[in-house]
Amino acid sequence: MSKSLNSPTARLLQSSRLFSLPRPLAPPALETVSSTGVYRASETATLPYPTHQAIATPASSQFRGDFGLKRPLPAKAIKGRPHIRIRAQDNSAHITDFESALNHTQTQAKWQQIGAPLTVKNKSDRYTGGGKSIQSVYDAHVDNTDSEAVRLAMFQPEDVSSRSRRDALPSSHAPETKRWKYDGPWITGMQEGQFATWLSSSALQGRKEEFRAFLVQRMLERRVQDEERALREQGERRAISAAKEEDIRADIEANYDTEIKRLRDEHEIQYLGSEMTAAICDFLDLPGIRAQAESGSLARTVDLQNALTDSLASGQNGPPSTHPGAGLGHVRTNAVMENHPLWGPQAHGSPVLARVITPRSTFSGPNYQAKLGVGGVVTQDPVGDSFRNDRRNTGPAEYNEENIPEQYVDVDRMMSQIDPDLPGGNKAWVQPETAHIDEQGRIRLDVTRGDKEAVAVKRGKVEPIHESRSASTRGPESAYPSQSIANFGTGLPDMRRAGPPRSLTTGFDEELARRPLQESDAAAKIRELLGNAPRR
Template sequence: MSKAASSPTARLLQSSRLFSLPRPLPPPLLETLTAGGRFRASDTATAPYPTHQAIATTPTSLARGDWGLKRALPAKATRHQTTPHVRIVAQDTPEHITDFASASDHTQTVQKWLEMGVPIVKKQPTRTSYSNSNRKPPTTVFSADDSTDPANPSASRWKFDSPWIAGMQSGEFETYLEKVVSGKKKKAAWKNFLAEAMVEDRLATKRREAQANGEPLSWAAAEEMRPSLWPTAEEVDKFQKELRDNHAVDNLSSELTRLISSFLDAPGLSSTAVANPGKTQDMFNLLNDLDTDDQFADSAPPSTHPAAGLSHLQTNAIMENHPLYGPQAHRAPVLSRVVRPRSGAGSKEHVAKLGVAGIVTNDPVSSNATSGFGSRPGQQKYDPDYMANQIDIDLAGGNKMWVHPRTATIDEKGRIRLEVSRANNEAIAVKTGNVQHIHEQRAAADRPMSSPRMPPPGNPGNAKFGFSLPDRRQPMRSQPRPPRSPPRARSLHEENESEKRFRDLMDKGGKQ
């Protein structure tokens, strides 16, 4: 139904908040239940993904409390928010109120997430055994190469008609077999499906023969031939028997498996396993393929699109261009919060938990490589191991760590699994503006023999600084080195020294 065709009233209603707000998703389970049936949870905690639509309003309407809803929202609760976004829990209740809550938690998270520029990649196999030696580089979920692959039509899909059979309990599976699969209609459809598969098979043979004779079969001729190739019921039964017999030998890589999964529209098994029926290769290879090729083969099917609408970036191979120092080898690091250090409250964990842009992830370095067990290092030194080890009670703002966000995947529960690495020291220096020591080191390296050690220009070691701005680096080098301040929390909108200098330069240039 198009909007233009409907009546003015219908159009008004369709565009109103009353009708345009989508139904909320079921609430996600925050805590997994233990065997004892006890759990800790909070009903007001931020969910791992938003379940309600967040709505905003114009400043003028906000002042009046007008959110396009049945009644105005109280200005006291919304007017003084930095980000006035609300989610509507109920448009109207028996108590004659509009139930709403702030949605800033998720809108701010999205804002921070977008600033990081993380691409979402396909899920990597979880196994880290020897069979993973041919581990592929991460590929984006938007890559087009899979969707054009006719041999594996299900590879780029994430939504299937069939329920997740592997996740069914035995009773559920019995019910599914009884109610869905073994119905009369479904059986007839299966026979029809087999007959169609046979026709395609026979047509392919005809085409091959015609090709061998030198006169390729035209599309019209093939269509004409189609009805004559339709098999009888006995032939279909015979074909089915053959498939079953082959399945006993080939197991999961058999033709029958492929046909059934495409008939039920279930997530398929790997393309390589299906493409080589009858060839029982090395079992490890097969298992490996089952794990790597199809993302959804052995885990639950995803509940969202693999990118979850969070990012459309296809790569993180981006070189950032700093306004003063030129192209950088590393992207600007992000200051993350150590939400749970390795040791604390009697428990000792393998890795610390970091909060990067409000999303919890694992510290990439485990406790094996620790060195920060001593006392607090000097104020000047930033030590990520020390930050990850335990809470520093004297550190204002809590433990923080610089990280580079790399890639992310969305798991089957819709949670973001962010992969980070610890930040490069030089990248931290550039980010915080404490670059004096880098200049000094470079000058010291250049002094004895000037050019041969220098990498060619345009490389990370010898960045092209451009010529549109006056080169202010020389006076900087002659200055005494300023005392370095300890790492501190820096909000996203705060300027650092170099940015300030850059702005000053631009101001001066504008005046001239």
């Protein structure tokens, strides 16, 4: 007993509070193809998503280098690194291989502060009314992993009347339930060798009878739906009987070879858009495959293909590699109103200061939009080079702490040209709108240029706003004609030498202040000043 307690493994478990870490993910490919066909790669670039678990510890334990590992880490190596990632707890050299994880933990903290909602990337569609509404990745019809739940969602209203009303609605009114995770691989993204290996794997061998039973059940469900639809058209709101369903099953079993031949013939004409392709994808739980427009197909345009294949789980880019939210945040919409502690509710969200990485190009090409860095993510300036871009550098002769923040307000100048003399580089105010995670796990952020009032509130300089609003409510000041303004060409007299109109009671007030008057004299004086005094 004592020997087992004193074994190296027992001592490791007794002295270590963290002896098991999640298995690291596969590193993403950082090589990208440029316009000239050259592959560009970086060894120091931050990965699009973390591959190792980040570990944190309290300040008291960090002072001792205690992260709950087998041995404490050196204090000099972890100074200023509250989060680390472990590559190897105990390698061949008996050391702990670790590095800082601030690049990803800081990105997550910035995104929680930004509060941009994570949405589903929608395809532009001119056949269904242009852009579609924003859908959150946490909506009930999007955040699904179970294929059975997706299939049963079609029959959520149990009564026939509700089901008929749902069938009568267009697809744009009732969002279709989708999934983001599949058991099968993405065949379109496979290499030829990978596809051959997958075909010879045990996942496909010996499943012929299982596929036959699946097809029979699928045909039965289609036939039952057709029968119930025919009954509804005749005004009979009832489901078919169990005996009728068994008769349909027996008919399908007897004519199975004929049905298979029909599906194969349709596949030769429709290819990936056929019913056979859909059945194979459902049986093997494969991501959706885009139906290509072949000769003889009616969907020969990209927009019509998007409209017809919108129900598929994925398109040309494949399924997502992780949850569409990726753990960045749980905000479902940007329809929120910020309440400033001093100025109250704001019409626009709080802007953030973005760094200009690449300025806008003056010629039409892939870089006609400026590249911005927002919260550790590279995005594009929504405004391109469609306007006249002949502004010269209007920066000050010398920069100081007072005029540097003023340069960031001039967004067009910051986006057009990099100023090497500006301390800290070019920056501009932008407002994050929405974001989505693409199929490679990268963050795609959409921003708009910051509103002037929102930027002024963020900087705490709202005096120009108050002056402009007070001027609009006060109206223009009354001014008398000056010598430079004459009424030439009109029938009005020349008012250049006329002063302000004299009050009718000014003389009476002056005389009353000099000497008191009798009541009769005061009344006569008033009538005289008013111009209607009667003669005695």
